[in-house]
Amino acid sequence: MRLNEDDLYRQSTQYKHWSFTPSDLTRLRQKTNAHAATQVKLHIAQDRVERAKLATLDVASAPESGADTPNGNGAGTGANTPVPGGAGDKGGEVDCLTTEEENMVVDKFCETAMKLGDFLKLQPDVTATAIQFMRRFYLYNSPMTYDGTKISKTAFFLALKLELGTRAGSASDFASRLPKTSRDDIVAPEYTIVQALRFNFEVRHPFRGLKGVHLELEDMIRGNYAVAHDGRTPAELRGEALQALEVAEEEEAATKLGNIYAHTKDILTMAAQLTDAYFLYTPSQILLAAHLLASPALTTFYLATKIPSSSPASTKILSTLQSCADLLSSHRSYSKNPAQHKLAWADGDPPATKKAMKKLRGCKDPTTQDLVALNAGKKRDVVRDGTLEEGKAKRRKLNRETAEKENDAFWGPELKKEG
Amino acid sequence: MSRVARAPGASTKRAVEDGGASHLSHSLRSLSIQHQSPSKPARAAADSASEICPVCKSSRYLNPNMRFLVNPECYHKMCESCVDRIFSHGPAPCPIAGCKKTLRKARFRMQTFEDLKVEREVDIRRRVAKAMNKEEADFETLRDYNDYLEEVEEITWNLILKIDVEQTERRLRRWEEAQKAELNPNAVRRSVDNGPDISTLSETSHVILKKGGTQRRVQGASLGNTPIPEDDTGFSFRGLKKRKAPEPEKAFDPTGGWSVEPLYYSVKEEYDHKFFAVKHEPKFYAFGYKAPEYYSHALRDAFGGLGVFLEDDRANEVIDFGTQAAAVAAGGGRDVEMNDVF
Numbered sequence: 001m002r003l004n005e006d007d008l009y010r011q012s013t014q015y016k017h018w019s020f021t022p023s024d025l026t027r028l029r030q031k032t033n034a035h036a037a038t039q040v041k042l043h044i045a046q047d048r049v050e051r052a053k054l055a056t057l058d059v060a061s062a063p064e065s066g067a068d069t070p071n072g073n074g075a076g077t078g079a080n081t082p083v084p085g086g087a088g089d090k091g092g093e094v095d096c097l098t099t100e101e102e103n104m105v106v107d108k109f110c111e112t113a114m115k116l117g118d119f120l121k122l123q124p125d126v127t128a129t130a131i132q133f134m135r136r137f138y139l140y141n142s143p144m145t146y147d148g149t150k151i152s153k154t155a156f157f158l159a160l161k162l163e164l165g166t167r168a169g170s171a172s173d174f175a176s177r178l179p180k181t182s183r184d185d186i187v188a189p190e191y192t193i194v195q196a197l198r199f200n201f202e203v204r205h206p207f208r209g210l211k212g213v214h215l216e217l218e219d220m221i222r223g224n225y226a227v228a229h230d231g232r233t234p235a236e237l238r239g240e241a242l243q244a245l246e247v248a249e250e251e252e253a254a255t256k257l258g259n260i261y262a263h264t265k266d267i268l269t270m271a272a273q274l275t276d277a278y279f280l281y282t283p284s285q286i287l288l289a290a291h292l293l294a295s296p297a298l299t300t301f302y303l304a305t306k307i308p309s310s311s312p313a314s315t316k317i318l319s320t321l322q323s324c325a326d327l328l329s330s331h332r333s334y335s336k337n338p339a340q341h342k343l344a345w346a347d348g349d350p351p352a353t354k355k356a357m358k359k360l361r362g363c364k365d366p367t368t369q370d371l372v373a374l375n376a377g378k379k380r381d382v383v384r385d386g387t388l389e390e391g392k393a394k395r396r397k398l399n400r401e402t403a404e405k406e407n408d409a410f411w412g413p414e415l416k417k418e419g
Numbered sequence: 420m421s422r423v424a425r426a427p428g429a430s431t432k433r434a435v436e437d438g439g440a441s442h443l444s445h446s447l448r449s450l451s452i453q454h455q456s457p458s459k460p461a462r463a464a465a466d467s468a469s470e471i472c473p474v475c476k477s478s479r480y481l482n483p484n485m486r487f488l489v490n491p492e493c494y495h496k497m498c499e500s501c502v503d504r505i506f507s508h509g510p511a512p513c514p515i516a517g518c519k520k521t522l523r524k525a526r527f528r529m530q531t532f533e534d535l536k537v538e539r540e541v542d543i544r545r546r547v548a549k550a551m552n553k554e555e556a557d558f559e560t561l562r563d564y565n566d567y568l569e570e571v572e573e574i575t576w577n578l579i580l581k582i583d584v585e586q587t588e589r590r591l592r593r594w595e596e597a598q599k600a601e602l603n604p605n606a607v608r609r610s611v612d613n614g615p616d617i618s619t620l621s622e623t624s625h626v627i628l629k630k631g632g633t634q635r636r637v638q639g640a641s642l643g644n645t646p647i648p649e650d651d652t653g654f655s656f657r658g659l660k661k662r663k664a665p666e667p668e669k670a671f672d673p674t675g676g677w678s679v680e681p682l683y684y685s686v687k688e689e690y691d692h693k694f695f696a697v698k699h700e701p702k703f704y705a706f707g708y709k710a711p712e713y714y715s716h717a718l719r720d721a722f723g724g725l726g727v728f729l730e731d732d733r734a735n736e737v738i739d740f741g742t743q744a745a746a747v748a749a750g751g752g753r754d755v756e757m758n759d760v761f
Contacts, residue, residue, distance in 0.1 A: 005719055
């Protein structure tokens with residue numbers, strides 16, 4: 001009937017639904033990519049057929065209507081307007097993104113989201129949560145299907161609500177802080193995202209535990225830390241901690257600890273967000289791996305006070321931390337000396353990402369580009385492929401029309417009779 | 420009467436009990452209950468004495484709605500209007516000549532049996548049965564139970580025949596208290612003199628008139644408030660099983676017995692640091708938040724999942740109904756298709 005920290009973590013949705021082994025993760029992405037690719041091809045083909053139909057209609061009706069518009073679409077069917085971002089729509093085979101390209105695109109979306117968070121001056125928690133929402137969302141959805149800029153705005157709004165609660169403000173407030181964004185843009189994809197997140201709103205961020213680690217480290221440096229598992233006294237621990245920090249005085253040590261804290265936090269708010277670390281490792285492992293990168297000597301010493309080096313778990317934990325640290329340091333945002341402008345690294349994209357972003361323009365799913373209309377349509381029973389029964393749709397339409405008519409009446413609609 | 424009702428199945432075995440019955444008891448059994456209603460005059464109006472109030476001498480003949488009441492203190496009959504007249508202003512002595520009992524209006528009632536002796540016996544039996552409420556299962560053997568019943572019968576007859584009434588009453592009260600204490604040890608026996616017990620039917624239990632406290636005290640002393648030994652339970656019966664008090668309820672544990680025992684850290688009460696800047700502001704703690712909660716949260720976040728290796732866990736849960744199967748069932752594959760809803 002006793003639980004330790006690991007058991008508690010195993011109860012979280014992050015562990016249950018959002019933790020994967022690397023192979024699982026790849027398989028899942030491949031599956032998502034394959035499905036999205038077939039959908040995109042199908043929808044683009046359907047779209048082309050419809051456009052062709054409309055175009056012929058236009059040609060036929062143009063002389064009758066007598067419209068002498070230059071491009072001949074006087075009826076305004078929009079048949080000849082290009083497909084949204086239709087750079088790749090030349091009528092040939094649709095060239096869909098591969099899984100790797102999708103990854104690059106999602107990373108690019110996340111980087112943009114990070115800049116957006118910086119622009120909105122949001123706390124790092126909110127930005128991190130939003131980015132994790134996006135990463136989780138794009139595990140089960142393809143960037144070909146849903147556009148990153150649209151999704152990121154709503155992800156930010158959700159994260160804001162999650163982290164700040166009632167202080168988050170309304171959707172319109174949030175929309176007014178963003179350029180060229182209306183309330184509907186924020187609200188429309190909300191349900192789609194939340195559904196893809198499986199209503200798992202909790203994100204366990206590694207930087208939440210960072211303060212805990214530093215509470216203990218400060219304690220050690222002051223010589224207040226309780227006796228370690230191997231019987232080292234507080235005084236001995238203090239000496240070793242100072243040695244690991246390569247300082248002699250407590251004050252110097254405190255400054256140095258502060259630097260390490262800042263560096264770790266930078267790694268956790270950038271590199272950890274933009275890699276798959278959250279999917280592959282637990283928050284504690286990510287945290288200690290980042291700490292390991294920031295200060296290898298101190299972290300090794302700290303871990304040794306926690307886990308006896310003789311125990312079998314020790315080597316395993318250390319190797320896991322090392323692989324996590326490798327993952328974090330492989331990201332281009334990682335630098336040993338944090339720059340003045342933290343997001344400077346994100347200004348130029350690698351050529352492969354640029355290429356992928358360009359390719360994305362040609363393979364967007366035409367049916368899911370206008371999320372606002374989709375949302376409204378869903379609410380108003382717009383059906384495709386006759387999903388909704390005809391009779392039902394008709395009845396609802398009739399009901400709606402009567403309601404609208406009644407609402408327009410001078411005294412408003414008739415009051416409902418009780419009972 | 421009540422004994423029969425208590426254990427009807429075992430009545431054949433109990434020779435002792437029937438042996439104690441007397442002429443009164445027999446008459447009691449053969450008696451029919453008197454149906455007396457104000458609208459219907461008693462049909463057996465043979466003796467006209469029963470139709471005339473002994474106090475005001477008014478007759479039922481003149482007032483068909485007249486009702487006769489008795490008080491279990493002395494069982495003297497009188498009409499309702501007399502009761503109203505005499506006792507409306509508080510306790511008063513019985514108006515019947517020679518009777519010096521103090522009566523209260525509230526205790527007056529219609530008599531159930533025509534014979535007042537029977538009425539009195541029933542009352543006494545009811546009172547004794549209330550105190551002596553043991554059952555056969557409470558005794559080791561049937562013999563012990565029968566002995567108990569005999570003792571009860573003896574107590575009853577002592578009270579009926581007015582032998583040692585005062586002492587028997589006291590013993591009964593001790594016994595009741597002892598029973599209560601046995602059932603619930605927390606109910607402390609109070610030896611405070613809380614006035615005469617008007618619920619008892621004894622002849623000696625006086626209702627004290629509105630008199631000074633001194634008299635009351637004197638009365639209390641004269642009533643024989645001799646100190647009774649603490650372990651005196653009034654009666655003791657051979658073979659009576661000790662009554663078991665119910666188990667005290669355990670304190671509610673909202674965690675259901677689970678507790679968190681961290682592997683990698685232990686939380687201290689206080690840390691010297693600058694993170695939790697508001698730790699000395701009282702307003703921060705107004706709703707019960709405590710600094711150690713902050714510390715324990717931070718440390719739990721720091722180490723939660725340190726020893727969780729996804730490779731191992733997922734390998735062990737290949738057919739895991741909790742996570743992967745649920746993910747599939749919840750539409751792990753279908754999530755991608757959800758845009759088809761539109």
